[in-house]
Amino acid sequence: MDKIIISDLQTTGIIGVKHPERDKPQILFINLTLFLDLRKAGVSDSIADTVNYATIARTVSEQVSNTQYHTVEALAEHLSKYLLASFPLETVRIRVEKPKKVSNTARVGVEIFRRKSAP
Secondary structure, three states, rough: OOOEEEEEEEEEEEEOOOOOOOOEEEEEEEEEEEOOOHHHHHHHHHHOOOHHHHHHHHHHHHHHHEEEEEOHHHHHHHHHHHHHHOOOEEEEEEEEEEEOOOOOOEEEEEEEEEEEEOO
């Protein structure tokens, strides 16, 4: 399966279990792997035959800033459902990471893999 990759999309949003994490938006990094058939776009060279990377990035950033989850697990699940419902994607892999929130780490987070359900 073909894939589109969006790496280290820097977003901000309210996320965390306790204060002070919930007091103000914090930086989150979102990594997306979007699985879909890209053959038609490869032949036509038309944006109409694929998904627009900038639109996906903007939409994900808006979703993050407009939600307030306690866990990165819940945010990742929300993003997967939203992307699969809103775009012609077959499968998504989403990694959500919080930088420097655990001692001696650059980032901590989760990665999920979800398929579009059959109608």
